[in-house]
Amino acid sequence: MKENKAAGKSFSFSSCRAVISSPAHTVLRHHLLLSIKLKLSWSRCYCQTPALLQSINHKPPHGHGINAQDSQTELYISSSSRWTELNKRYQLSAKHAPQTRQKNRSFGLKAPSFVLLLTLRISVSLRMSASLWVWRLLAVWTLLAVSSSQRNGLNAVDFSQRFGNALPSLSRPANASQIFYGVMFDAGSTGTRIHVYTFIQKEPDGLPVLDNEMFHSMKPGLSAYADIPEIAGHTVRQLLRVAKKTVPPVEWKRTPLVFRATAGLRLLSPAKAHALLEEVQDVFDESPFYVPPDSVSIMNGTNEGILAWVTVNFLTGRLNRDTQKTVGILDLGGGSTQITFLPKSKKTIESAPADYIVRFDMFNSTHKLYTHSYLGNGIKAARLSALGALGSDGLEKKVFKTSCLPKKHTGEFSFGGFSYHVSGVTNGVTGFKACYQEMLKVVKGIINQPHELKDSSTFYAFSYYFDHAVEAGLIDESRGGAVKIRDFRKRAKEVCNRPSKRSQLNPFLCMDLTYIVCLLKDGFGFKESTVLQLTKKVRNVETSWALGAAIYHFQKFRIH
Ligand SMILES: Nc1ccn([C@@H]2O[C@H](COP(=O)(O)OP(=O)(O)O)[C@@H](O)[C@H]2O)c(=O)n1
Structure with missing residues (x-):
């Protein structure tokens, strides 16, 4: 009792x-x-609820954002059925029982x-x-x-104790003895995603390994439900089904649920964001999983950048070796964009704004990272900025014009729960050059240019960098690939100046590709010859801040 x-x-x-x-x-x-x-x-x-219907009807990109009611979801989830077999080998002692937060609602x-x-x-x-x-x-x-x-009398496990100083590595050991799980929700401005991680602890003080990730997403982002927060709770409840199908029921009470929101909720008023978070907290509290203290919150931009850097360097096996060989990351979301790297030159550190250099302790050493999240410079927010639509009211009656759209185009796009009417400029100049000037306004004087990016460096780029490179035909969706910034520029020029079938399918492709070029060149100050490694997954795990956040949660490393 x-x-x-x-x-x-x-x-x-x-x-x-x-x-x-x-x-x-x-x-x-x-x-x-x-x-x-x-x-x-x-x-x-x-x-x-049009926003919800939109989410139900939404066609997911790359087969990921499948609605939870879709039959494909079931197939995807059922591939995790090996848990029963794994679970037989799993024994955790009751002495790891954590201090669970008292819930004000009965189980x-x-x-x-x-x-x-x-x-x-x-x-x-x-x-x-x-x-x-x-x-x-x-x-x-x-x-x-x-x-x-x-x-449901099981005790939960405090993962921060179990992980100790160990660095997880990615593999599938044959004789796994202890399996445990972590569930991370990524509530972005354009969608909400669940990542269910399976870790294996072979020896009590040895290295846990990341065995598997189950991923699922739903659109639109929770900020679209700012005025109907109940639907946000419903979205999270739907996604929790993935956790229930992946994690064996006997493990639920010791599997932590963590929810982190990014730009979408950062851009809302505190009261609206709070109402959404409360709905999520309620769903968590009702769930049979372990809900640690501070499990539902808005993550700050600095952590978002660092944790994506942790994910990529961990997955590419760079974290446990010489940290000077780490790679930088570029993340382009709907609402914000992040850049993080380990500076090689002193000048970069000295010339950067003080809060862009962050100390980060991991595995008994302190690293100084250059990191910043630009709120409002995500690709969708940049569209609004360039169109002059940011914070505009009376949206039903307004049409926002841009030289980045085909002359005769009229249409609309939605972001953050609002719909914007847009059109090309019938009597003005269109094309890459004119569009570039529009996008320049969104980055000029806003984005800091780290000194050493003028030299060659290795950066992994994902999220909308990846999605648009696929759409532009620069990389193959399943393999990703290396793309020079020059290649992005050339393709943007082609798309903007010679409208084709591709631009008919997505009239915003010219604007989005131009923004990417502008952000990389005139924003961050990369050379045109810089090669970006475009990646959606590394070793079958999503490249996003979520895995870094799970490791952070378990390891309790310090960011200061
Ligand atoms: N695990 C993830 C998370 C986001 N993404 C992509 O990242 C982009 C937008 O991220 P987001 O909506 O979270 O952006 P912010 O709200 O953080 O600015 C979309 O293209 C997502 O599909 C992804 O590819 N994989």
Whole structure:
């Protein structure tokens, strides 16, 4: 019983009362869920929510952003069924039980809440006395909650202790003895993603290895639900299904859930961002997983840059060797863009703004990294900036014109829950040169130029750098590849000056490619001959800050 309490699963009359008197929106949310459970159609539940319908109808890029209801999702998830076999070999001692945060909600809330709604529905339809039904319900609820709290009596594991100073490496050892999991949510401005990592600890003090990653994403980003935060909770709940299918049920109580939001939520008002985070926290608290303290938050840009650098250097096997041989990273999101590298020249450190140089402790040594996240310089935010649409109101009546779109083009695009009408300039100049001048306004005087980028250096670039290089036909989607900045410029020029089928498919390709060239050359100050290594996955793991964040969470290395 003591263990159950420590895991925040104790049930009391007062917590039951608190739930019953909870705000109307909570009841509404459970009502929606109940409707789904009762297999009412999506359109009946959510037809008033265009953003959600958009997410349902969205065609995912590169086969990743599959809607959780899509049958492909099931196939993707089912490839993880080997957990049962792995789990047989897994033994963790109970002494690793962590200090779990006390939840203000009882475990097993979801099932009783369905009972509540079902009961209320029946009581209304049978015209029975409401108070009689509430008392009956309390009894049923108490029984259900107590029984579910007894069923789930496992203790969670503190991973920060288990990892110690060990550096995980990526491999598939034959005789794995201990398997554990970590779940990381990446809530970006253009989508929400879940990464379920499987680690294996062969020896208690040895190196854990990253065995597997399950990845899934949903669009649009949570900021699109700023005015309907309940839907954000629903998105996270959908994605949690991947964790439930990947992690064996016996491991749920010791598998940590961590949620980090980036530019999308940074760009919202604190009150709206808070409401979204609260919804996510509620979903986490209802879940059967381990919810560590500070599991739901907005990550700062510095950490976003450093953790992506950790991911890439870890996956390419550079972290545990000579750190002077690390590679830099370039991440281009929808709302923000990050650059991180280990400076080789003193001049870079001396001439950089003070907060761009960050000390970072890992494996008993301190590294000085150059890192910065530019909020508002993500590719979608840059579109808005160039169009002069940032912060604009009366959007329904406005048409934003740009020389980056084909002359006769009229259309719209959505970002952060808003739709913008756009068109080409019918009587003005269009093409690469004119477009470049528009994009220059978004980077000039805003992006710092680190001294040493004028020399040759190795950078890995991913996210929208990768997506647009694929779209422009510069790299193969499955293999990625090395691309010179000069190649990006040449292709941008072709796309802008000679509209083709490709630009008909994506009228924004000229604008986006031009922005990429402008950001790299006139923003960061790279030479045209600089080669970027464009990568979506390294050794089948997503290149993003998420793995770095999982390692950070487990290792507790210091960023200061
Ligand atoms: N694991 C991930 C995460 C993001 N991405 C891509 O990164 C781009 C945008 O990232 P984002 O919406 O998180 O951007 P920010 O909100 O951080 O600016 C999209 O192209 C995503 O598909 C990815 O390829 N793999």
